[in-house]
Amino acid sequence: MALPAVLANLPLPIIGSPLFIISHPKLVIAQCQAGIVGSMPALNARPASQLEDWLAEITETLAAYDAAHPDAPSAPFAVNQIVHRSNDRLEQDMAVCARYRVPIVITSLGARTDVNDAVHGWGGVVLHDIINDAFARKAIDKGADGLIAVAAGAGGHAGVKSPFALIQEIRQWFDGPVALSGSIATGGAVLAAQAMGADFAYIGSAFIATDEARASEAYKQCIVDSSSDDIVYSSLFTGVHGNYLKPSIRAAGLDPDHLPDSDPSAMNFGAVDAKAWKDIWGCGQGIGAIDAIVPVAERVARLRREYLAARARLCAA
Ligand SMILES: Cc1cc2nc3c(=O)[nH]c(=O)nc-3n(C[C@H](O)[C@H](O)[C@H](O)COP(=O)(O)O)c2cc1C
Numbered sequence: 001m002a003l004p005a006v007l008a009n010l011p012l013p014i015i016g017s018p019l020f021i022i023s024h025p026k027l028v029i030a031q032c033q034a035g036i037v038g039s040m041p042a043l044n045a046r047p048a049s050q051l052e053d054w055l056a057e058i059t060e061t062l063a064a065y066d067a068a069h070p071d072a073p074s075a076p077f078a079v080n081q082i083v084h085r086s087n088d089r090l091e092q093d094m095a096v097c098a099r100y101r102v103p104i105v106i107t108s109l110g111a112r113t114d115v116n117d118a119v120h121g122w123g124g125v126v127l128h129d130i131i132n133d134a135f136a137r138k139a140i141d142k143g144a145d146g147l148i149a150v151a152a153g154a155g156g157h158a159g160v161k162s163p164f165a166l167i168q169e170i171r172q173w174f175d176g177p178v179a180l181s182g183s184i185a186t187g188g189a190v191l192a193a194q195a196m197g198a199d200f201a202y203i204g205s206a207f208i209a210t211d212e213a214r215a216s217e218a219y220k221q222c223i224v225d226s227s228s229d230d231i232v233y234s235s236l237f238t239g240v241h242g243n244y245l246k247p248s249i250r251a252a253g254l255d256p257d258h259l260p261d262s263d264p265s266a267m268n269f270g271a272v273d274a275k276a277w278k279d280i281w282g283c284g285q286g287i288g289a290i291d292a293i294v295p296v297a298e299r300v301a302r303l304r305r306e307y308l309a310a311r312a313r314l315c316a317a
Contacts (some may be wrong), residue, residue: 001175011035017204018080027212030168032074042093055100078104116143131159141179146177148281155180155205157242167201171197183286187306205284227288248281
């Protein structure tokens with residue numbers, strides 16, 4: 001199946017994934033101008049009325065950039081909506097997205113036909129994130145256009161499946177757009193995602209260690225200094241299993257190697273405890289490849305160089 005027009009012909013097959021608290025217009029704009037899809041959770045705009053200002057800033061800045069760079073325009077942007085019942089802002093945030101005709105909506109935590117219909121109504125495309133094949137089928141049944149396969153080792157709420165298993169299963173029955181999420185931080189890994197059947201690499205943690213990310217310097221430096229050994233998978237902090245940096249857990253007075261499990265009924269995203277994410281740092285396993293805090297443009301330029309080099313190497317072989 002051909003990719004929807006908004007996702008076709010990106011200069012690099014990369015989506016900068018939405019990051020709670022961390023993604024904001026500055027990061028999204030830098031990602032889009034660097035030629036990858038930039039994204040942010042609607043819930044990062046607080047109070048809710050700020051979403052309108054943020055979408056105005058992103059659309060106006062990118063339009064001006066495109067007018068000045070007609071030969072290399074920006075990539076499209078995406079807004080992430082948590083469609084879980086505890087998100088009491090969903091209706092209001094969707095109305096703002098409709099006014100700005102947000103080109104790509106990334107939905108998380110439960111697929112919803114009404115949300116998909118609304119996005120299609122303004123000409124947008126919906127990508128739904130899933131951690132297994134059953135959720136993938138449900139999402140497509142309910143009208144999502146594409147899937148984000150969140151594999152083991154992803155930052156934030158990660159799955160437990162090998163990326164090979166997930167993509168192989170999905171590609172048995174689905175030929176629409178698929179992005180692969182989890183530990184991708186080099187151009188070679190982006191090419192590998194494509195080789196195994198994904199259309200896009202979905203990259204989060206590598207963009208936390210950038211100048212434009214809205215994270216503390218300590219968090220960014222911790223990503224530079226850490227590797228996969230420093231990541232722990234736990235449900236303690238939000239009720240859903242996710243990957244976190246051990247040093248931040250130690251700093252909060254807990255032993256990251258002996259964490260209790262949490263009660264899933266505690267899951268709450270509308271009034272999510274931002275402090276948990278502010279102090280307990282979400283992060284995927286792929287950060288061993290991140291060795292400096294750099295501007296987004298530099299991180300994307302390195303991904304591009306590595307991607308082209310890996311492709312040339314394989315073609316030559
Ligand atoms: C700190 C942090 C916050 C995140 N917040 C969100 C979020 O609000 N919504 C969402 O759909 N995914 C969220 N994610 C998951 C990412 O969008 C993505 O799936 C993941 O970062 C990809 O794996 P990687 O970090 O190994 O590249 C978050 C991830 C991290 C690390």
